[in-house]
Amino acid sequence: MFRKVSGALLLLLSVIILIWGMSISLSSPSPDDREEVVFWHFWSGPDGEVVDDVIRRFNQSQDLYYVRGVSMPGNNFDMKLFLSVTGGDPPDLINQDDPIVADWAFRKAIFSMDEIAPLEEVEQMRKWLLPSARKLGEYDGRLYAVCNGLDVRALYFNRDIVEQALRREAPDELESLEQLDEIARLCTRYSDGELTQIGYLPDPRRLWVWGSIFGGDFYDESTGRVTPDDASIEKALRWMQSYRERLGANAVATYRQNDQSLPNKMFPLLAERYAIVLDGQWRVRDIEAAQQATNKMRGTVTRYGVWPLPSVSPNGKTGWVNGNVFLVPRHAKNSKGAWEFIKFWTGIDGNEAEAARTCAAGGWIPVSNAVAESPEFQSYLQSHPLFARFVELAATDQETTPLVPGANRYYREVNNLVQRMMYNDDSVDLSKELTALAEDMQQHIDRIRYRSLYKEGPERD
Amino acid sequence: MSVGSKGLHRWSPWLFISPWLLGLIVLFVYPFIASLVWSFTEYDLLTSPRFVGVDNYKRIAREFIRGEGFGKALWNTFYFAAVSIPLSTVMAIGLAVMLNWKVRGQAVFRTLFYLPSMVPMVASSILWLWLLDPRDGMVNGVLAYFYETPPLWFQGMQEGVSLPTPFQFGSKDGLALMSFWGVGNFMLIYLAALGDIDASLYQAAELDGAGRFQKFRYITLPMLSPIIFFNLILGIIQSVQAFTQVYIVSEGTGQPAESSLLISLQLFLTAFRDLEMGYASAIAWALFVILATATWGLFRSSRNWVHYRGGRL
Numbered sequence: 209m210f211r212k213v214s215g216a217l218l219l220l221l222s223v224i225i226l227i228w229g230m231s232i233s234l235s236s237p238s239p240d241d242r243e244e245v246v247f248w249h250f251w252s253g254p255d256g257e258v259v260d261d262v263i264r265r266f267n268q269s270q271d272l273y274y275v276r277g278v279s280m281p282g283n284n285f286d287m288k289l290f291l292s293v294t295g296g297d298p299p300d301l302i303n304q305d306d307p308i309v310a311d312w313a314f315r316k317a318i319f320s321m322d323e324i325a326p327l328e329e330v331e332q333m334r335k336w337l338l339p340s341a342r343k344l345g346e347y348d349g350r351l352y353a354v355c356n357g358l359d360v361r362a363l364y365f366n367r368d369i370v371e372q373a374l375r376r377e378a379p380d381e382l383e384s385l386e387q388l389d390e391i392a393r394l395c396t397r398y399s400d401g402e403l404t405q406i407g408y409l410p411d412p413r414r415l416w417v418w419g420s421i422f423g424g425d426f427y428d429e430s431t432g433r434v435t436p437d438d439a440s441i442e443k444a445l446r447w448m449q450s451y452r453e454r455l456g457a458n459a460v461a462t463y464r465q466n467d468q469s470l471p472n473k474m475f476p477l478l479a480e481r482y483a484i485v486l487d488g489q490w491r492v493r494d495i496e497a498a499q500q501a502t503n504k505m506r507g508t509v510t511r512y513g514v515w516p517l518p519s520v521s522p523n524g525k526t527g528w529v530n531g532n533v534f535l536v537p538r539h540a541k542n543s544k545g546a547w548e549f550i551k552f553w554t555g556i557d558g559n560e561a562e563a564a565r566t567c568a569a570g571g572w573i574p575v576s577n578a579v580a581e582s583p584e585f586q587s588y589l590q591s592h593p594l595f596a597r598f599v600e601l602a603a604t605d606q607e608t609t610p611l612v613p614g615a616n617r618y619y620r621e622v623n624n625l626v627q628r629m630m631y632n633d634d635s636v637d638l639s640k641e642l643t644a645l646a647e648d649m650q651q652h653i654d655r656i657r658y659r660s661l662y663k664e665g666p667e668r669d
Numbered sequence: 670m671s672v673g674s675k676g677l678h679r680w681s682p683w684l685f686i687s688p689w690l691l692g693l694i695v696l697f698v699y700p701f702i703a704s705l706v707w708s709f710t711e712y713d714l715l716t717s718p719r720f721v722g723v724d725n726y727k728r729i730a731r732e733f734i735r736g737e738g739f740g741k742a743l744w745n746t747f748y749f750a751a752v753s754i755p756l757s758t759v760m761a762i763g764l765a766v767m768l769n770w771k772v773r774g775q776a777v778f779r780t781l782f783y784l785p786s787m788v789p790m791v792a793s794s795i796l797w798l799w800l801l802d803p804r805d806g807m808v809n810g811v812l813a814y815f816y817e818t819p820p821l822w823f824q825g826m827q828e829g830v831s832l833p834t835p836f837q838f839g840s841k842d843g844l845a846l847m848s849f850w851g852v853g854n855f856m857l858i859y860l861a862a863l864g865d866i867d868a869s870l871y872q873a874a875e876l877d878g879a880g881r882f883q884k885f886r887y888i889t890l891p892m893l894s895p896i897i898f899f900n901l902i903l904g905i906i907q908s909v910q911a912f913t914q915v916y917i918v919s920e921g922t923g924q925p926a927e928s929s930l931l932i933s934l935q936l937f938l939t940a941f942r943d944l945e946m947g948y949a950s951a952i953a954w955a956l957f958v959i960l961a962t963a964t965w966g967l968f969r970s971s972r973n974w975v976h977y978r979g980g981r982l
Contacts, residue, residue: 290941290944293714294715311944315713315715316716412925458821461803461825462803462804462821464824614943617942617943620938623924624924624927625926627826627924631825
């Protein structure tokens with residue numbers, strides 16, 4: 209009897225799963241007689257819903273193309289793409305946020321936009337984009353990627369803690385690095401000799417930011433050489449090191465604890481473990497959500513502010529920017545449709561209002577002033593003053609990770625070196641370490657260049 | 670029997686095993702040979718490979734000598750294996766022996782101790798990230814009574830079992846500790862082996878006046894030695910293949926400062942981040958040689974400490 213019942217149950221379960229599976233494939237919308245554009249992205253959750261909405265609006269506006277979005281959350285996006293390219297079935301469009309544009313362009317893994325779109329439209333796009341957004345997609349004088357959302361960094365601060373420490377109103381902007389150091393020192397708290405709150409702590413991954421602020425260049429375009437040993441970068445690193453010397457390597461490591469990437473309430477600023485944090489515009493959403501939740505419970509709402517990074521050197525940039533970019537893999541079957549979708553998403557060519565709607569829904573920074581200045585987006589900014597500061601910063605002179613083949617590893621190795629220096633109390637010869645890193649990375653990059661030069665076999669494209 | 674059915678009869682064994690054979694050729698033999706060929710090339714996955722002779726192997730030797738890249742990842746893997754395997758073995762045997770005691774609720778205890786092995790690696794990795802948080806983690810909450818500055822675990826570069834930083838546990842120690850979570854699988858094998866030991870051996874020992882420890886030392890351990898040997902080899906292979914947990918706790922980078930960069934992650938980053946499939950293939954082959962040598966060494970040494978019923982093999 210038991211066997212019969214369990215057998216019947218198993219059969220029923222199998223049928224349910226089968227019907228469910230079939231319903232998924234049957235309910236996938238059909239592209240009718242339009243050309244399909246397969247778009248791979250990594251968004252999921254609330255951001256995924258915003259992306260689905262953009263795709264829906266694009267598909268409604270079209271009678272030629274039909275975008276099918278494929279969400280691929282996780283970190284193995286590159287691997288999946290390369291396997292699809294090697295297998296001969298790549299998507300038509302992808303979204304990426306790693307510093308890979310130059311590397312993939314150099315290896316001819318992606319199309320330059322002038323290969324898939326009319327030259328005048330590409331030129332129009334170049335002029336239309338903000339300089340920082342343009343910089344993220346250019347390699348060797350050509351536009352290989354189109355930025356669809358900028359990620360700008362600034363200093364978030366807990367206004368209540370800062371004003372309590374300063375015993376006066378918090379400044380609107382930081383006048384100098386020394387002022388940041390001073391406020392950080394005042395906001396650092398100990399209880400029974402134990403550290404309980406950090407004023408500010410430079411994240412090891414942010415030498416890219418501070419190096420640029422100090423006026424350093426990570427790459428010399430004129431010589432084609434990487435320059436992490438630039439004197440200004442070393443100066444920035446020594447400044448970061450001064451925090452380790454003050455707090456101790458143990459405290460630095462303990463307090464870092466992957467904090468910067470933690471979501472929502474675990475964000476250290478909200479947990480009041482930090483008074484000041486260097487982070488991107490996406491944290492505005494977390495802060496506003498926390499404030500709304502406190503408001504709902506009729507608690508005292510903590511006030512937060514945003515400072516642009518202080519000016520350190522006359523040659524220094526105002527910050528470091530990265531972002532999401534659209535790329536069209538080589539062998540894509542419908543690159544023309546991909547280009548149309550890129551135009552719709554970014555907002556060029558009369559799509560400004562649609563792009564403003566997208567940016568407002570996702571809390572993303574527009575890639576062109578034309579979108580940022582649109583009435584739809586301006587009204588969004590008025591109700592989100594913290595976010596507005598990031599939009600202002602996006603239009604300033606921001607630095608990017610160098611667009612050079614092998615940049616991905618260069619980015620990783622710089623971060624490794626800073627971690628070694630920040631998490632270790634032993635004295636490290638910084639000049640020597642930076643010189644060794646420069647040599648090592650130059651060899652890596654030259655190896656890629658050399659390989660391409662002497663490549664044999666079939667045509668690279 | 671007709672001629673046709675005779676032919677079918679001759680080929681039928683091959684037809685029956687053909688799905689497996691096909692799988693073996695496509696999924697094992699081809700990648701095996703292809704990776705060997707690629708190890709002598711520069712190959713970025715996107716364009717055709719270019720023959721570079723033994724350059725990739727020279728690079729491996731260079732990095733090994735300097736303790737960078739491959740050398741560093743190999744050391745990390747060796748350390749992880751050297752800490753996790755002996756401790757896991759001791760723990761698995763200890764648990765198996767205790768769970769073999771005839772006590773009330775034995776089945777419940779066995780299930781409880783095996784349960785953690787069924788938790789998916791991703792979930793358990795995130796759980797351990799919380800447990801080993803240097804500031805708020807439960808483990809450091811306890812260790813704070815013994816340490817002035819509790820270990821940094823996944824945030825630290827220290828090596829708790831090496832001389833320069835004794836008992837200052839870092840990321841690799843955290844990974845080794847995590848491996849205890851899956852000890853239930855080994856425990857189960859030991860438990861089965863314990864049930865297989867002939868009770869007359871213990872009875873004979875008792876007649877000779879052997880105590881509990883002596884019985885364990887002179888009967889249980891020798892009788893378990895083939896299983897220990899088997900688990901040892903399995904443990905080495907698993908250490909080299911450890912990927913998911915390393916990827917999660919180090920955010921896919923081997924951080925901090927490559928202290929948790931195990932060889933499988935190094936191989937992955939080289940192949941799919943840096944697009945050096947040729948070099949990654951060479952790493953895989955170097956690893957294969959190292960593993961084969963270690964296994965051969967273990968087999969040689971097993972003659973001295975592994976006891977098979979009915980004599981040595």
